[in-house]
Amino acid sequence: AHELQIQDFVARHLILSVLIYMAVYVAVVALSLPGAAVMSITGGFLFGWMLSAPVTVVAATLGAVVVFAAVKTSFGAVLAERAGPMVQKLSRGFADDAFNYLLFLRLVPAFPFFVVNAVAGLCNVRLATFVAATVLGIIPGAIAFAYLGTGLGSVLAAQRQAHDACVAAKGTANCSLSFDSSALVTRELLLAFAVMGLVALIPVLLRRFRKTAAGG
Numbered sequence: 034a035h036e037l038q039i040q041d042f043v044a045r046h047l048i049l050s051v052l053i054y055m056a057v058y059v060a061v062v063a064l065s066l067p068g069a070a071v072m073s074i075t076g077g078f079l080f081g082w083m084l085s086a087p088v089t090v091v092a093a094t095l096g097a098v099v100v101f102a103a104v105k106t107s108f109g110a111v112l113a114e115r116a117g118p119m120v121q122k123l124s125r126g127f128a129d130d131a132f133n134y135l136l137f138l139r140l141v142p143a144f145p146f147f148v149v150n151a152v153a154g155l156c157n158v159r160l161a162t163f164v165a166a167t168v169l170g171i172i173p174g175a176i177a178f179a180y181l182g183t184g185l186g187s188v189l190a191a192q193r194q195a196h197d198a199c200v201a202a203k204g205t206a207n208c209s210l211s212f213d214s215s216a217l218v219t220r221e222l223l224l225a226f227a228v229m230g231l232v233a234l235i236p237v238l239l240r241r242f243r244k245t246a247a248g249g
Contacts, residue, residue: 036189043079050079055092062096065147069093070178077182085179094167097150101163104154123149127156132166139170
């Protein structure tokens with residue numbers, strides 16, 4: 034309902050809008066709140082995927098680092114208790130090969146994001162290793178969700194154009210701004226789902242690679 038006003042604010046205050054988006058995203062990740070995927074889609078909707086994807090990667094990494102650092106303080110015991118039995122399971126993987134194991138966990142969301150952040154800190158993974166694996170691991174998902182947000186923007190734009198055409202032909206009284214499900218099929222949305230499909234194949238490829246490496 035307020036899309037035009039929001040987009041106008043973003044256009045006039047782009048840097049401020051990006052900083053607000055990043056601050057909220059960092060808070061969501063740092064506080065282990067649900068909604069990171071929704072935030073990523075919102076970023077694509079507001080800024081387009083080319084800007085939103087790198088901004089999201091930076092914000093998500095900063096939020097993860099906050100949790101990573103927090104477990105080294107008195108909050109560590111609380112986070113470890115919240116993670117539960119998954120701590121021991123993940124700890125073994127970090128002990129074997131921290132970078133590749135963390136990269137795999139980022140690409141394959143088998144465990145909650147906050148749990149991976151916390152256990153990595155508890156296992157004394159090096160900060161440089163943590164940041165590098167986190168950045169590389171979340172890039173595919175960030176691009177896919179950001180592009181999905183761009184696609185949703187195109188849906189709203191198509192509906193608005195149809196409404197404007199109706200008003201020009203029949204007048205405001207005879208037209209209403211409604212949501213037509215057929216408008217969902219746009220080039221941006223199709224490409225977004227294609228990218229998300231490719232991201233979903235990454236775990237399969239990684240499993241095959243690990244098996245091949247282990248066999249060789």
